[in-house]
Structure formats: structure tokens, C-alpha cells
Amino acid sequence: MKKEIIIIGSGFSSLAASCYLAKAGYNVTLLEKNNTIGGRARQLVKDGFTFDIGPTWYWMPDVFERFFNDFDKKPSDYYSLEKLNPAYSVYFGKNDYITIEDTLAKISEAFEKEEPGSSKKLNTFIEKAKSNYDIAIKDLVYNPGVSPLELVTIATIKKLDQFFSNIKRDVRKEFKNERLVKILEFPVLFLGAKPSDTPSFYSFMNYADFGLGTFHPKKGMYQVILALENLAKSLGVIIKTNAPIEKIIIENNEVKGVISNGKTINTNIVVSGADYHHTETLLDKTYRQYSESYWSKKTFAPSSLLFYVGFDKKIQNVNHHTLFFDVDFDVHAEAIYDTPKWPEEPLFYASFPSITDANSAPEGKEAGIFLIPLAPGLEDTEALREAYFEKIMTRFEALTSQNIKKHVIFKESFCINDFIKDYNSYKGNAYGMANTITQTAFLRPKLKSKKVKGLFFTGQLTVPGPGVPPSLISGKLVADLVTKHHSL
Structure with a gap:
């Protein structure tokens, strides 16, 4: 008889895990507490507008290709992908911005x-970043975080110094222009920590940015979730929504079941x-691996205040992705x-x-x-x-030289309380646990419970870490x- 597996949640990591486990021959049932699947990557549809509630950046296309390739798919x-050009623009002042296009040249x-x-310095920097990317994304991140020895390879020994320096130091050693520095420090924000706390090795994010580029799936990131759902169901996975978990049943240190909706x-x-x-x-306290004090001492990636806004006109002087770095980054980072x-x-x-994407708005x-x-x-x-909507809209209008406040048809917001309510997110964090030097690889919470046989974890609080591509990888690892x- 096939073994039964229950997967809790339906974000990227859960859906990826469900596909791999179904392919391996298990009977997989995925239980989602909300009424739609996708976890943080759900969708908001309102008055002819469509918004991705969570992730909006499609980076590292090779990770998605590798995932689907594992199932003889692509x-x-x-879904169809479009490489964005420009990838994004960065505002530093009124009508003052730098545009990042679609090739390194x-x-x-x-x-x-x-x-x-x-x-010349940029090309040398990206060359190193590519070397790190080849080591990290093609090899290191596909380790389960069980042992420190996973990090010890001939390639990483040669780069040992990069685990003891940081992105901020490296970037500022080569680049003096503060605007360029901010652009080069930006990608590590996806890892959830300050550039000064992020090991140099993570410069591979700069290669993801400048070397591989930024893409957009037609109809939005939710199409990737629907692709995973389609694949999972084709492999026999049963997906149930409105199915919150009240308890994981343990007897003699072994999983015996779950209670969902009282059953x-x-x-x-x-x-x-x-x-x-x-x-x-x-779980009952005796079966928990990590104490409240453990979690409270960890560096968590930020939460977010998000607004989803329908405008009754086209917005000028912006790109698909636009960053507003017209204020002091360090002061904001300190507040986080x-x-x-x-x-x-x-x-x-x-x-x-x-x-x-014409599908996103009337x-x-x-x-x-x-x-x-x-x-x-x-x-x-x-x-x-x-207050913060008013604050950023006022700045937006001034920086981009246009009036938009009076053109708002509607707005929906999503913030800390919603992350807690919708995702049971610790302190309402949005991106999981930061990838700092003391929270990397084997130093992150484990995929496999040390106390309970048959209990496993996946997603952004474990390995490899925050972000959509790492979540797909986490599903494979678990x-x-x-x-x-x-x-079996």
C-alpha cells in the first residue's frame, strides 16, 4: 500500500514538494487554510484589475527550468515569459533616475x-558574481542543510574569504558613486538582511540581476502557482482549500495524523x-525543537506594507518595476x-x-x-x-512630476496583521528568515524534525532561504x- 503524506500549505515550496513526492510514488494530500492556493503568492482580482499579492519579481529562470525539467516539462x-526591458528604474530625486536595461553591456x-x-569594475564584479552563482545555484543550494561539510568543496575553499567579508564592504571598495552603490546593494534585500550583514558570497544575486535579467510571466506570477497546481494534480496530488490544521498528532515521538476542521x-x-x-x-511543547527565545533572537527578513491600487489613467515616467531610493537607505534599514x-x-x-501585461488592468x-x-x-x-499611503503618494507625485492621487479608483492594503492572519507568519514577517552569516545553510532551522519521526518542514524559514527560486529548491530538498x- 502506498504511504500517505499530508502537506500543510500551498505556497511554492509545498507545491514543489507535493510534485516530487507524488512522482516518487506517495499518496499526497495538500491542505491549505485559505480559500485559494498559492500562500504568499496569491492573487487579488477586483473591478477588472489583477494584482499579484506577493512576489512580483521573476529572477533566476534557470531554477524554474530545472524544476520543470525534473518532470520532463518546461x-x-x-506559461509564457517576457524578459523586461528595462528591467527596472531607480529614482534618486525629482525626474532623476537610472534605468537598468536588459543586458550587461x-x-x-x-x-x-x-x-x-x-x-570595467562592474564587469569584473559581475564576473565574480557569476562564478559564485555557478557554485551556489547549481550546487550548494541543493544541499539539505544537514552538515557544515556541505559547504566545503574545492570551489568554496577558494572563496572562503567571501564568507567573512560582506556585500557592503565589497561594493564600496570598488564603487564610490553613492547611486551605483545603492543599485548594487539592492538585490541582497531579497535575502532579507542589510548589505553589511550579508556575506560577500551572496553577490551571486547581482549576477541574477544584471547577468540573467528580470522576467514577467504573462498574466502575472500567479501563473507559476497555477502551473505547479496543474503539474501536481497531473501527478495525482489531492489539493484541499479551507482546510486549516488545528493540531499535529504525535504518539511515542512519531507522527500519527493531523486534525483539520475538527476531523x-x-x-x-x-x-x-x-x-x-x-x-x-x-505540537505539544515537548516535541518542539526551537524555543520562543530561539525565534526572538533570530534576524528576520522584513515585513511589508503593501498597497494594491487601481488608477483610472495610465501612469507616466515609470517602468514595470520602479524603486524609490530618494531617501537615506541606512536610516530606513536601521528602522527595520x-x-x-x-x-x-x-x-x-x-x-x-x-x-x-494588458491582462492586469482595463x-x-x-x-x-x-x-x-x-x-x-x-x-x-x-x-x-x-498615513504612509499619503506619504509615499506625495513623494511619488513630486518625483515623477504627475498627479495620481485623484486618479485612484480603489486601493487595498496588506500589512503585518494580514501576514499573521493569512499565513500565521511569525511577527508578520513577509520573507522569512534573513540569510546572514549565522543563518546560512546548516545554521538555519532543519528540514527534518530532530524530535518527531515523520515530521518535515519546507519553505523560507529553512534551507535555502527567502525568495521564490529558493522555495522551489526547498520543496525538492525536503x-x-x-x-x-x-x-516506499
Whole structure:
């Protein structure tokens, strides 16, 4: 008889794990607490507008290709990709921005214009970043974080110094222009920590940015979730929504089942892609691996205040992805990581998918997504949300020389309280646990429970870390561990 597996949650890592485990021959049932699948990557559809609620950047296309290739498929079997040009633009002041185009040659030209001599330095920097990418993404991140020895290879020994320096130091050693520095430090924000706390080795994110480029799946990132659902169902995975988990049943240190909507479902294997901290609260205390003090001492990636806005006209002077770095990055970072509080003058990001994708908004209108990174665990009220919407809209209007406030048809917001309510997210974090030197690889929470036989974890709080491509990889890693410890 086939072994039954329950997977909790339906984000990228859970769906990926479900595909691998079904392919390996297990009976897989995936239980999702919300009424739609996708976890943080759900969709908001309103008045003819469509928004990705969570991730909006499609980076590292090779990771998606490798995933689908494991099932003799390719991304184009499910969705069509467009490489964005420009990839994004970065505002530093009124009508003052740098545009990052779709090839390293074009980006080098933009750098040279900004700082003579910088294009040569940029090419050397990206060459190193590519070398790191080849080691990390093609090899290291596909290790399960079980042993420190996973990090010890001939290639990594040669780069040992890069684990003890940091991105901020490396970038500023080569580049003096503050605007270029900010652009080069930006990609590591996806890893959830300050550039000064992120090991140099993670410069591979710069190669993902400048070397591989930024893509957009037609109809949005949710198409990737639908592709995973399609693949999972074709492999026999059963997906149930509106199925929250109240308890994981343990007897004699072994999984015996879960309770969902008051009903017991028997199983000897549970894989949780839900928030790691929350999942452990579904266990009796004796079976939890990590204490409350453990979690409270960890560096968490930011939370976010997000707005999904329908405009009754097209927005000018912006690209699909537009960053607003017209205020002091270090001061905002301090408000996130050092003395957590609402930032007085926040950096923010805006995405206008309807610039690329006609499906995102009715004709002549614009869909706008705005994001302010915040410290997790802050007070979150409607009044604060309104105040910050007004704050960034006023700046947006001034920086891009246009009026947009009076063209808002509607806006929906999503912040710390929603991350907690919808995803049981620890302190309402948006991106999981940061990839700092002490929270990398084997130093992250484990994929396999040390205390309970048959209990596994996947997703952004474990290995490899935050982001969509790492979540797909995490699903593969946990599936490999399950098959190793619970062979059919």
C-alpha cells in the first residue's frame, strides 16, 4: 500500500514538494487554510484589475527550468515569459533616475555615464558574481542543510574569504558613486538582511540581476502557482482549500495524523510548508525543537506594507518595476533591523504590471502595487496605513512630476496583521528568515524534525532561504529527505 503524506500549505515550496513526492510514488494530500492556493503568492482580482499579492519579481529562470525539467516539462508548457526591458528604474530625486536595461553591456554604459571607469569594475564584479552563482545555484543550494561539510568543496575553499567579508564592504571598495552603490546593494534585500550583514558570497544575486535579467510571466506570477497546481494534480496530488490544521498528532515521538476542521486525518508523514514557528505550536511543547527565545533572537527578513491600487489613467515616467531610493537607505534599514519602528522617510518600491501585461488592468487604466519594507512585529493600524499611503503618494507625485492621487479608483492594503492572519507568519514577517552569516545553510532551522519521526518542514524559514527560486529548491530538498527516511 502506498504511504500517505499530508502537506500543510500551498505556497511554492509545498507545491514543489507535493510534485516530487507524488512522482516518487506517495499518496499526497495538500491542505491549505485559505480559500485559494498559492500562500504568499496569491492573487487579488477586483473591478477588472489583477494584482499579484506577493512576489512580483521573476529572477533566476534557470531554477524554474530545472524544476520543470525534473518532470520532463518546461515552463513554456504552462506559461509564457517576457524578459523586461528595462528591467527596472531607480529614482534618486525629482525626474532623476537610472534605468537598468536588459543586458550587461547596456547596464555597463549606464554605469560609465554615471561614474567614468566604473563599467570595467562592474564587469569584473559581475564576473565574480557569476562564478559564485555557478557554485551556489547549481550546487550548494541543493544541499539539505544537514552538515557544515556541505559547504566545503574545492570551489568554496577558494572563496572562503567571501564568507567573512560582506556585500557592503565589497561594493564600496570598488564603487564610490553613492547611486551605483545603492543599485548594487539592492538585490541582497531579497535575502532579507542589510548589505553589511550579508556575506560577500551572496553577490551571486547581482549576477541574477544584471547577468540573467528580470522576467514577467504573462498574466502575472500567479501563473507559476497555477502551473505547479496543474503539474501536481497531473501527478495525482489531492489539493484541499479551507482546510486549516488545528493540531499535529504525535504518539511515542512519531507522527500519527493531523486534525483539520475538527476531523482527524491519519498519516505517518507530515511536511509543513506553513510558517515554521507556527507549525511547532501545533505540537505539544515537548516535541518542539526551537524555543520562543530561539525565534526572538533570530534576524528576520522584513515585513511589508503593501498597497494594491487601481488608477483610472495610465501612469507616466515609470517602468514595470520602479524603486524609490530618494531617501537615506541606512536610516530606513536601521528602522527595520536595529531599532524596529515605523520609518520616518521610507524607501519604497512600485510595480505597474499593466505596463507590460494588458491582462492586469482595463484599457486606459493602470494597476499599481506599492511596497514599503518594515520591521516585523510593529503595531499595524488603519491610521498608520493611511498615513504612509499619503506619504509615499506625495513623494511619488513630486518625483515623477504627475498627479495620481485623484486618479485612484480603489486601493487595498496588506500589512503585518494580514501576514499573521493569512499565513500565521511569525511577527508578520513577509520573507522569512534573513540569510546572514549565522543563518546560512546548516545554521538555519532543519528540514527534518530532530524530535518527531515523520515530521518535515519546507519553505523560507529553512534551507535555502527567502525568495521564490529558493522555495522551489526547498520543496525538492525536503522531498529527497522524506524519500530517504521513509522509502516506499
